[in-house]
């Protein structure tokens with residue numbers, strides 16, 4: 001190979017659609033230019049990946065970065081810094097900010113705030129509401145839009161479309177896959193009395209399995225009636241895994257590291273820090289989510305990074321807000337599950353890179369292929385390290401995994417050819433750009 005590259009990733013073990021094996025990667029500009037033996041090629045920069053595994057860049061399709069409106073918890077800079085510290089190369093950010101991301105103007109404002117300020121690439125979910133239903137077809141295809149997101153049960157913020165008619169009106173407009181927070185608002189309201197003051201372990205008793213299943217059943221029925229494709233975020237119940245396997249033609253599923261890792265007995269230790277919507281539940285649900293991973297029913301991983309400050313989380317339940325950080329810990333927590341044999345490294349890549357690209361039609365990301373963006377998550381599977389609050393770059397500066405030792409660690413993050421993070425150091429200026437989608441490219 002006489003060719004010269006800008007960057008060569010040398011000596012690593014590549015994990016991609018071909019399998020797992022030793023492989024160098026040549027990068028020109030922002031793009032992958034060659035995959036193979038580059039031991040005799042020259043480059044402006046050679047990154048030594050000896051002993052490391054090179055994965056396609058991890059794409060986290062559910063994060064809350066709180067800007068505009070609640071930047072004391074997080075902003076687009078700090079949230080994306082947390083992302084790249086944890087090996088994540090692109091994020092899809094949620095619309096429950098203030099103002100809500102429900103219009104072309106608020107979406108353009110987020111894109112402007114994010115460009116060359118975020119450390120990773122980005123797209124923004126646009127909130128579907130009763131009010132903007134007539135604009136949805138246009139909104140979901142705007143530059144920087146990941147698609148439409150609907151809250152069927154209320155959570156942080158004021159976005160809510162609880163009724164079947166409202167959901168049907170939105171799904172009759174969407175052409176892209178729309179994402180849903182699926183908990184039945186009417187059941188949640190009926191069950192308010194199950195909240196026990198001062199006891200966060202009552203959170204899954206209030207927001208119970210039946211509330212999640214009822215909403216998901218209603219949603220699938222409406223999706224069939226309207227011919228829409230749906231993505232159900234943070235699946236948390238055994239019953240939904242069992243139900244949704246019969247609806248894979250139209251419904252995709254996200255599972256989160258916290259629902260796969262923790263269970264109801266952790267409320268005693270973590271209290272309101274574990275409080276999340278939908279809730280972390282008894283261990284039998286966690287077991288069934290793992291069955292969903294093993295059987296391919298669950299499509300992708302998303303962190304649902306939802307930071308609140310420790311002062312806010314210290315309020316007594318139920319005044320305490322729901323949500324925890326997660327974008328930075330997704331990779332190490334899941335690599336630890338790989339180490340313990342709960343999923344393979346290739347299945348992890350399927351759920352965190354190839355899966356998001358497949359479901360949402362992301363252009364040029366999600367696999368290692370010539371002509372694709374040079375996005376990589378470089379990991380050391382043999383590194384044992386302890387996750388601590390001090391390591392967390394989120395402005396909220398805490399993690400439910402504080403003190404947890406894991407095997408497997410993200411040591412490098414490459415975004416479109418830029419070495420953004422290496423060994424815990426932020427190296428490059430922020431150059432985040434909107435993710436491109438095949439489905440949203442301008443029509444001819």
Ligand code: DOR
Nearest residue numbers: 155156276277306322323
């Ligand atoms: O626990 C949650 N927190 N679930 C959500 O759906 C929203 C999130 C937040 O924004 O705080």
